Amino acid sequence: MKKDLISMEDLTVDEIKDYLRLAHSVEDLPADERYRLLQGKIMAAMFFEPSTRTRLSFESAMHRLGGGVIGFAEKSATSVSKGESFTDTIYTVENYCDIMVIRHPGEGTARLAARVSSIPVINAGDGSNQHPTQTLLDLFTIEKDLGKISGIKVAFVGDLKYSRTVHSLIRALMKFDVTEFILVAPESLRLPKYFMMTDEPNKYHFYETNHLEEAISKCDILYMTRIQRERFPDLLEYEKVKDSYLLTAAMLEEARPHLRVLHPLPRVNEIAYDVDKTKYAGYFPQARNGVIMREAILLKHLGVKI
Amino acid sequence: MVIKNARWLTAEGYFEEGHIEIQEGRIVKFGSSSSYGGNDSILNARGCLILPGMIDPHVHFREPGQRYKEGVCNGSKAALKGGVTSIIDMPNNKPPVTTKKRLEKKRIRFAKKSLVNWGIMYHASNGKKEAIEDLSKSVKIYMAKSSAMAPITGEDELKELFEFYSRVSVHAEDESEFLQDGKNRLPHHERRPRKAVISALQKIENALRKLPEEKRPRVVICHINTAEEADWLFRMKNEGFDVWGETCPHYLFFTQEDYLKEGAIFQVNPPIRTKNDRQKLLKALSEGIVDFIGTDHAPHTPEEKQSSNPPSGIAGIEWVLPQMLHLIDEGIINWKQLHQLTCRSAANCYDIEGRDGIKEGNWADLVFVKRLDEPQPNQTVITKTGFNIYDRFEFRWNVELTLVNGIVKFEKGKFPNESPGKAI
Numbered sequence: 001m002k003k004d005l006i007s008m009e010d011l012t013v014d015e016i017k018d019y020l021r022l023a024h025s026v027e028d029l030p031a032d033e034r035y036r037l038l039q040g041k042i043m044a045a046m047f048f049e050p051s052t053r054t055r056l057s058f059e060s061a062m063h064r065l066g067g068g069v070i071g072f073a074e075k076s077a078t079s080v081s082k083g084e085s086f087t088d089t090i091y092t093v094e095n096y097c098d099i100m101v102i103r104h105p106g107e108g109t110a111r112l113a114a115r116v117s118s119i120p121v122i123n124a125g126d127g128s129n130q131h132p133t134q135t136l137l138d139l140f141t142i143e144k145d146l147g148k149i150s151g152i153k154v155a156f157v158g159d160l161k162y163s164r165t166v167h168s169l170i171r172a173l174m175k176f177d178v179t180e181f182i183l184v185a186p187e188s189l190r191l192p193k194y195f196m197m198t199d200e201p202n203k204y205h206f207y208e209t210n211h212l213e214e215a216i217s218k219c220d221i222l223y224m225t226r227i228q229r230e231r232f233p234d235l236l237e238y239e240k241v242k243d244s245y246l247l248t249a250a251m252l253e254e255a256r257p258h259l260r261v262l263h264p265l266p267r268v269n270e271i272a273y274d275v276d277k278t279k280y281a282g283y284f285p286q287a288r289n290g291v292i293m294r295e296a297i298l299l300k301h302l303g304v305k306i
Numbered sequence: 307m308v309i310k311n312a313r314w315l316t317a318e319g320y321f322e323e324g325h326i327e328i329q330e331g332r333i334v335k336f337g338s339s340s341s342y343g344g345n346d347s348i349l350n351a352r353g354c355l356i357l358p359g360m361i362d363p364h365v366h367f368r369e370p371g372q373r374y375k376e377g378v379c380n381g382s383k384a385a386l387k388g389g390v391t392s393i394i395d396m397p398n399n400k401p402p403v404t405t406k407k408r409l410e411k412k413r414i415r416f417a418k419k420s421l422v423n424w425g426i427m428y429h430a431s432n433g434k435k436e437a438i439e440d441l442s443k444s445v446k447i448y449m450a451k452s453s454a455m456a457p458i459t460g461e462d463e464l465k466e467l468f469e470f471y472s473r474v475s476v477h478a479e480d481e482s483e484f485l486q487d488g489k490n491r492l493p494h495h496e497r498r499p500r501k502a503v504i505s506a507l508q509k510i511e512n513a514l515r516k517l518p519e520e521k522r523p524r525v526v527i528c529h530i531n532t533a534e535e536a537d538w539l540f541r542m543k544n545e546g547f548d549v550w551g552e553t554c555p556h557y558l559f560f561t562q563e564d565y566l567k568e569g570a571i572f573q574v575n576p577p578i579r580t581k582n583d584r585q586k587l588l589k590a591l592s593e594g595i596v597d598f599i600g601t602d603h604a605p606h607t608p609e610e611k612q613s614s615n616p617p618s619g620i621a622g623i624e625w626v627l628p629q630m631l632h633l634i635d636e637g638i639i640n641w642k643q644l645h646q647l648t649c650r651s652a653a654n655c656y657d658i659e660g661r662d663g664i665k666e667g668n669w670a671d672l673v674f675v676k677r678l679d680e681p682q683p684n685q686t687v688i689t690k691t692g693f694n695i696y697d698r699f700e701f702r703w704n705v706e707l708t709l710v711n712g713i714v715k716f717e718k719g720k721f722p723n724e725s726p727g728k729a730i
Contacts, residue, residue, distance in 0.1 A: 074581055107594065108543075111544060112546070115546055129594075134625065141447075159638075161640050162319065162640060163640070185367065187708075190637055191636065191637070192592050192637050192639075193636060193637035193638065194588065194589050194592045194593075194637075194638065197585055197588070197589060228320075230320035230321055230322070231319070231321070231641075232321065233313075233321060233355055233641065234677070303360075
């Protein structure tokens with residue numbers, strides 16, 4: 001039976017560990033061996049909304065495995081813009097390829113595609129809903145950098161109310177027995193309360209603070225996100241907080257030696273360039289890990305063993 | 307008209323700024339400069355946030371037959387105060403709206419009296435099929451008795467109605483599972499037990515599965531009150547069924563403990579259930595499983611509620627937006643979800659044209675809200691229950707002004723223009 005990747009919620013801890021193991025093995029393979037694994041296979045990258053990084057990362061992964069890539073980078077390049085239905089697009093494109101990678105602004109569209117398609121579907125982000133490959137690459141990065149996931153302490157900074165990446169990663173970390181989270185967010189962008197409404201309220205601890213520097217000295221991973229003016233109901237609040245969410249190299253003096261700063265990218269204002277040169281900067285290697293994890297995902301869903 | 311110093315909510319949950327130009331009731335342009343015509347009347351929105359007017363797809367304004375409990379005019383005023391600009395009224399009237407003729411008469415009544423935009427529903431009867439889709443927003447199927455009509459509890463009867471109508475809204479409590487009172491009066495939620503809900507869902511699902519896909523209607527599960535309904539909805543949506551879920555504020559703010567403590571003022575159908583149900587419903591809201599909020603505004607007089615055999619129903623429409631904004635303050639939902647729950651989803655579900663948010667071309671159904679530094683003091687109650695069961699919460703938001711089709715209909719507690727709204 002074909003296997004889709006739609007949501008982290010569909011995966012058990014063991015299944016997630018499988019992806020991580022596979023990614024480590026992919027990384028250990030010599031390039032010429034890797035290049036033979038998906039020869040003759042075609043991936044369709046169907047991007048109904050632009051997402052250059054995610055698309056290039058998937059295309060790079062497929063090329064590294066020797067496979068071919070077709071696709072489009074935005075909706076206006078498709079027959080959908082001529083009025084073709086979404087499902088018709090799926091019924092057509094599934095004849096052209098072996099696996100589909102779909103990015104779409106509509107929530108739930110990835111699952112719809114998976115239901116009607118006869119070949120595996122990988123969700124590369126559907127609206128504010130799910131983006132599982134991002135979460136898997138984040139977990140892979142954390143495991144590579146720290147050597148483990150369970151028991152670590154993670155600080156999330158910025159827009160914790162809307163960030164799909166943050167929500168999905170917190171849920172996954174909870175499954176891996178990460179129990180302590182530090183949340184640094186302005187009043188209007190705090191993490192939704194239902195994260196604290198777990199069945200095991202005594203197991204998980206969420207510390208909320210407005211002070212970035214306080215979090216830095218206490219965590220193993222510092223996960224940064226962007227805050228946007230348009231998210232604030234009260235502009236006065238935005239003006240008050242906007243500068244206090246900028247990470248600079250000087251602020252990292254008190255950091256634990258193994259701390260890694262991660263960011264889903266693109267960064268705009270939240271990490272100063274002087275952080276790039278420090279040993280803590282983990283966000284560009286994170287992008288490299290994204291390709292490796294996506295190689296692992298393509299292999300797994302095309303049923304190729306290594 | 308031009309609204310200046312505006313800051314408004316978009317469907318994506320962002321806030322945009324500038325001015326809003328309104329002509330003939332519709333939003334024609336947004337602008338960031340102050341270059342609008344000198345002849346326009348100007349409304350200053352400084353200090354307020356502008357939200358899309360709420361669509362409340364579930365109210366009981368009690369006309370015809372029980373105007374002493376509320377009435378269309380009074381109910382629509384309560385709606386305006388709560389930030390509601392469009393409503394859909396339920397058909398369990400006296401007499402129930404079971405015929406085309408009664409639909410037509412009820413439409414005339416609403417066209418004259420309702421200050422907000424309005425739609426009405428048709429009351430399904432066992433085995434009866436009538437083409438009413440031009441006159442009614444949906445067909446309401448009561449699986450528990452709610453008027454003089456018998457409940458519809460058979461799977462085959464459901465299937466027959468599902469096959470004929472394209473959009474049905476269901477009161478999903480299976481009356482055949484209700485318990486009879488013995489000597490001791492049972493608490494409301496025991497008399498109408500959870501298994502009545504579960505049985506209703508099962509029958510709805512069976513009826514849907516018996517129909518080929520193209521003959522299945524859109525099904526709205528009204529006033530979701532249990533964790534089981536949220537799970538069912540999630541599962542059915544994932545399977546591709548065209549099912550929608552509505553829940554009501556009283557299931558999000560109260561539990562059956564409140565009913566046990568305070569009695570009939572918390573007696574409502576379906577009953578308010580456990581703390582766990584409440585938690586699961588809040589979670590379902592935050593995860594986007596529940597589609598929209600309906601108030602199920604169902605007023606009764608204080609005398610009726612205090613009687614030995616009190617009727618079921620809670621009236622809350624006049625506080626509904628402050629209630630929902632409170633859920634944002636509490637971190638349960640975000641602004642994008644607020645937009646969906648109070649406006650966009652109901653507009654999509656019931657095909658309501660031009661009222662799915664603040665955008666060019668849409669009707670200017672707008673609500674100015676303000677965050678207060680102090681909780682708002684007790685205000686006069688408009689609805690004829692005369693009572694606010696939410697007064698124990700410290701809601702920090704107030705509806706300052708409500709525009710319907712570009713007309714200011716509510717401002718600081720007053721109703722400056724009582725012209726009727728439009729049919730939706």
